[in-house]
Amino acid sequence: MIVIYGIKAQLNPIKLQLSDILQFCLNSEMGLPDDKRAHRFVPLDKDDFFYPEGRTDAYTVIEINMMEGRTVRTKKALIKRIFSEIELKLGIKPIDIEITIKEQPSHCWGFRGMTGDEAQDLKYKVNV
Template identity: 70%
Template sequence: MIVVYGIAAQLNPHKARLSEVIHGCMMEVLGLPEGKRAHRFVPLAADDFYYPSDRSPAYTVIEINMMEGRQVETKKALIKALFQRIESELAITPTDIEITIKEQPAHCWGFRGITGDEAQLNYAVHV
């Protein structure tokens, strides 16, 4: 699951396109299938979103929650792809993007009535 935070006036006009860009990177780098999109957007009032003084109001935070197992090189490739594609397709500079990957063991995930370590996934986690 991916959660994206930003100032509402900046984030709302870009939500659909940003979702496309993020999922495109997830498919390209991690091999996720087209239908495996779980994005949550949290548009905030400007007075509810404090950000570093050297960032603009376009400052956007992307939290990526995933099962552990991807190699360091794969995670770095994902982050770099996101920086590049968001800048080229949405004109949000890398300075205004913050990305964190949060990994949890498969047994800590629950979906479709089972835990992640019991699931038969149609994509690889150990890439």
């Protein structure tokens, strides 16, 4: 699951494009299928979103929640690909993007009535 935070006036117009970019990156770097898209947008009023000096109103925070198992190389490639694709397709500079990957053990995930470590039918690999 991905949670994306940004200033409402900046984030709302690009939600679909940003979702497409993120899913493209997850697919190309980790093999996550398109039908596993789980993106949550949190558009905030400007006075509810504080960000570091030197950033613009385009500042966007992307939190990627996933089961642990991906290699450092895979996670770094994903982060770099996201920076690159957002700048290329949306014109948002990397200085205005913050990406955090949050990993949890598979037994801490619950979906379809089971925990992640019980799922035997995933259409993608976690250990990549």
